[in-house]
Every structure is written in structure tokens, then in C-alpha cells.
Amino acid sequence: xxxxxxxxxxxxxxxxxxxxxxxxxxxxxxxxxxxxxxxxxxxxxxxxxxxxxxxxxxxxxxxxxxxxxxxxxxxxxxxxxxxxxxxxxxxxxxxxxxxxxxxxxxxxxxxxxxxxxxxxxxxxxxxxxxxxxxxxxxxxxxxxxxxxxxxxxxxxxxxxxxxxxxxxxxxxxxxxxxxxxxxxx
Numbered sequence: 001x002x003x004x005x006x007x008x009x010x011x012x013x014x015x016x017x018x019x020x021x022x023x024x025x026x027x028x029x030x031x032x033x034x035x036x037x038x039x040x041x042x043x044x045x046x047x048x049x050x051x052x053x054x055x056x057x058x059x060x061x062x063x064x065x066x067x068x069x070x071x072x073x074x075x076x077x078x079x080x081x082x083x084x085x086x087x088x089x090x091x092x093x094x095x096x097x098x099x100x101x102x103x104x105x106x107x108x109x110x111x112x113x114x115x116x117x118x119x120x121x122x123x124x125x126x127x128x129x130x131x132x133x134x135x136x137x138x139x140x141x142x143x144x145x146x147x148x149x150x151x152x153x154x155x156x157x158x159x160x161x162x163x164x165x166x167x168x169x170x171x172x173x174x175x176x177x178x179x180x181x182x183x184x185x
Contacts, residue, residue, distance in 0.1 A: 077115060084108045116159075124158035124169045126151045131173045135165060140172035148176030 088104040091097075124135050131138060131149045139155055146152065151171045158169030 081112055120161045121159050124160055126154045126169050126171055135168055137168040137170045138173045139170050141175050142172055144174040145177050146174045150174045
């Protein structure tokens, strides 16, 4: 086939499947009933596509609203703690009674702890625990006489909720007993 024949053939081919469907056929090959059905099908498909695009936009908008409502609910739970802190500082500013101020802060701390517990948040226990990279983040590795990979100190507590780590505990970990020069490696 020559290059001229290829170009002629390409010009006669439809540009896409949609173009091929929409391209008018000769009266001999296409009846009016088929043509009407084809137009009806194309209209339905276009409406379905528009409805689906609207659905995606609505779902995204609903998702954003849901996230905002969850955040708002969480903030509402923390507002009493904020109010109590504000009252404690105002009280301290007016009478400068340190003992009363500290007692008030301890009560607020207790409220905060209760709020976290009501949300299912638990502190990760590191006491006498082996290092677990799923729960802990090693900040230091220290030579020590204690068993290797034992947690020595907690720098920042970690928290879990429903078996998900919200924040790992930041800890120092034992390297185990240091090898002496006399021991073979």
C-alpha cells in the first residue's frame, strides 16, 4: 500500500468511537427507529455522566462537612477545660494564692485525663517493656547492664486509641552490656 493510499484511508476512518457512533449513516444502513434509539441512548449516557459528576462533587462536599462537624464536636468537648484554665488564671491574678491555683490546675488535669479516657485514648506503658518499633520511637541507645532493647527512660509519652498508635512513646533503649576487651567478639 502506498503512502497516498494510507493517507486516504486514514482520512476516511472515524476519529474516535463516539465520532463513529454519531457519524450519520446512509439511509440504506440506518433506519429511523435505530437512529432515534441511538440518540436516546446517547442522551441517557450524557445525563448519567452529568449525574455522576454531580454525585462526586456532592460526596466531596459532604465529606468536608462531616470532617468539620467531627472537629467541632471535639472542640466543644475541650471548651470546658479551656474555660476552667481561664478561671484559674484569673483567680490567681486577683488573689495570688499559689496553693489554690495549683489545686485548680490539678482538677483541670483530672478533667483532661477523663476526657481522653472517654475518647478511648490510653497511654502506652513503657515500664519494664522491650522496645517495640510499632509503639516506641528510640531517641537514644545507651550501653547498659540491662538486657538489650529494654526501655530505660521515657522522654515523651505515647498514646493509642482502639489499637491505633496516635503518637509513639519517645524513649531511650539499652544496647545491652558493653563487651569488655577480654571477651571475644
